[in-house]
Amino acid sequence: GQHPVGTGPLKLDSWDYGSSLVMTRFDDYWGEKATVDSITFRIVPEDASRVMMLKTGDADLVAGIPPVQIEELQSDPNVKVLVETGYRTIFLGMNSTVKPLDDVRVRQAVNYAIDRESIIKNVMRDVASYPDSFMVSNVIDNSAKGLGCYEFDQEKAKALLAEAGYADGFTLTLSTPEGRYAMDRQVAEVIQAMLMEVGITAEINVLDWGAYSEQATSGQHQFFLLGMGCPTGDPEFNLFMNFGTEGPQNYSRFSNAAVDQLLTEQSTILDAEERSKVMYQIQEELKNDACGAPLYYEQQTYGSGADVNGFIIYPDENASMAYLVRE
Known part of the structure; x- marks a missing residue:
């Protein structure tokens, strides 16, 4: 559906189907409040484009790092590669x-x-x-x-x-x-x-x-x-x-x-x-x-800016981004 209802620390703000989705902090959340004001998810199917966005800082976090590019990214001081068992x-x-x-x-x-x-x-x-x-x-x-x-x-x-x-x-x-x-x-x-x-x-x-x-x-x-x-x-x-x-x-x-x-x-x-x-x-x-x-x-592969922390990857391919921080 276009109007999901959940119980988490973030809420849907806008959704451009097939292009982008924006989540904002839900201040009435019953638990620990999110550390982010908002998160914008962008649909970028091409591996090379996602990696380039990470390297240039146009993206703080990307999913699906191609195995052939992990070694290169690991040598970039501005990037952090995250590999987790799924x-x-x-x-x-x-x-x-x-x-x-x-x-x-x-x-x-x-x-x-x-x-x-x-x-x-x-x-x-x-x-x-x-x-x-x-x-x-x-x-x-x-x-x-x-x-x-x-x-x-x-x-x-x-x-x-x-x-x-x-x-x-x-x-x-x-x-x-x-x-x-x-x-x-x-x-x-x-x-x-x-x-x-x-x-x-x-x-x-x-x-x-x-x-x-x-x-x-x-x-x-x-x-x-x-x-x-x-x-x-x-x-x-x-x-x-x-x-x-x-x-x-x-x-x-x-x-x-x-x-x-x-x-x-x-x-x-x-x-x-x-x-x-x-x-x-x-x-x-x-x-x-x-x-x-x-x-x-x-294995699950993600990349983030070197200063981004608080990203949690779960083995069922879900992830938590509500508590991201820049340090």
């Missing part, structure tokens, strides 16, 4: 109703074909971490810490493809947004090259987010690059939404009776330790059935 996993989805992705051996082969460490180091510039599972294991409880992903093994990938009857490979489309996630198109292009090494041709289809979402919802994607956050801080919501047979964001059309049964079972368990074991089983089953390929855990 709840988001970037993964390669696979539509399990599309041949040959309906064969678990093919999906496993795709997992083995991906060199995650290389992506993290060379594309994400280490502004990401290696995944244990689909859920960010270092900050989310019940996220199957230690489960681990498929190791990079091109020969095993080729052997599985041959076993499945695709020794000569196959061709599918790899859909990706551009600018939705840090380095998303570049990551898709690197995956394309890695899959080619084992004989799989992935034709990249770059889509704006609206078209991407429409294709995902209608089940048109084959391979697809996607990010998965965790708004509740618990895996149940995400695992059902993305991998439950009836999950509304199950764009891979994945269906596993054991996963569905365990998702139902864990929702009735009151003992935390027992429930944790079931959650681990769910994620182990997802790994074995290769419902997709977790690539890395994305």
